[in-house]
Amino acid sequence: MELTKEQIQKIDLFLEGIGIEYIDIRFEMVDHIATEIENNIEDINAFFKYNGFQTPFIKYMLSRKKEYFESYKKQKRKAFWFNIKRTLVAVFKESIKPINFIAILLFLFAINLLENFNLKYASEIVFVSFFLSFFYFTIRFNQFKKKFGAIKIIHAYASIFMFNYIVSFHFPGITPIFSEGSYSPFLLYKCFTALIINFLVFKCFLNEKTNIQKRLKNLA
Template identity: 45%
Template sequence: MELNKEQIKKIDSFLEAIGVEYIDIRFEMVDHIASEIEDNVEDIDSFFREDGFQTPFLKYMLSRKKEFETKYKSQVKKLNWFYTKNLCKGIFDLISKPKILLPFAILIFFCIQFGNLYLKEVSIALFMLLIASYVFILFKFRTFGKKFENVKFVKFYTVLNSFLVILPINFPNTFSVLYDGNYSTVVMYFYLFSFIGISLVNLHFLNKKEMIEQKYNFLIQ
């Protein structure tokens, strides 16, 4: 006998209450627990029938609380590695496409040719490109990001995207470079490759955006 929507919702609510935050992981756990109940419980209606803390379902879930918490933490770690590998593969696929590679190649060539002659101007331009790319993606996906913030992939991307901007702003210190005039080719190339990095990450995310909406939109309703 299959569980109905109300019974599945009870499983989901319990997992959410014990700290299973990411809805994509919770969705997989709910599906697994529901299958176990369907396979092992004969009278499902009685199993879910409300009776305070004596409800068989509640006893069953509480008895496995630590198991669920451990599994959740393990899944979070696994997904971090999975998304990292997926990101590296996605970026490699992107730079193998001429239409993606060519603009970056032209930008790198421009910096090599004119970077030493116009170090200050090129450094400032690259820094502004870096900030502009971050602001653009921030505004473009602000609604999407809020809606799907509890999807693990979106959280992974958001943290990485912020890190890729914070790093070049602070190391080297932006005030020291732009206000005190401590320009160098190292700083210029650091800004250049930070911009390329954040652009590739954003393009990778754009390729995944529609898939995320289709797969998890019904869980956000």
């Protein structure tokens, strides 16, 4: 017998209550526990029937509280690098989609033409676009986190996004460009590459956001 949506919600709320904050890890644990209950409990309705602390479900979960939390801590440690790799793969796949690949090539072609005409204008367009993308994407990441809470995979996207920004901004720094007018093709295309990475990371983030919202809807 499969668990109802309300019963799955109870599992999710219990895990959240014991400090399992990352939603995507909690999703996996909810699935695992739900399957465990479906396979081992004969009368599921009686199992979830409320009777205070004597409710079989509550007693069952409390007896495994330490086990669940230890499992969560292990998954959290492993999840960061796993999600970084997963995110990089997603970004690569996004980059070779025909519509994105063509858009990037067209933008590159336009920047190249403008660079040949006026390096300063080309640089300023790319630099301003990069800064605007950084602020816009940062706001969107924060809005999502505020609405849905901590999500490990989104943390990976945000980490790559911030790393891209730090590397682009400081190695070498592009701050003197506007104050000193030290434009160069190298800085132009370095910033262009960073802008494209921002764009691809954000598109992958939107795809992941949709998947997470669907999962949350199932738990709602």
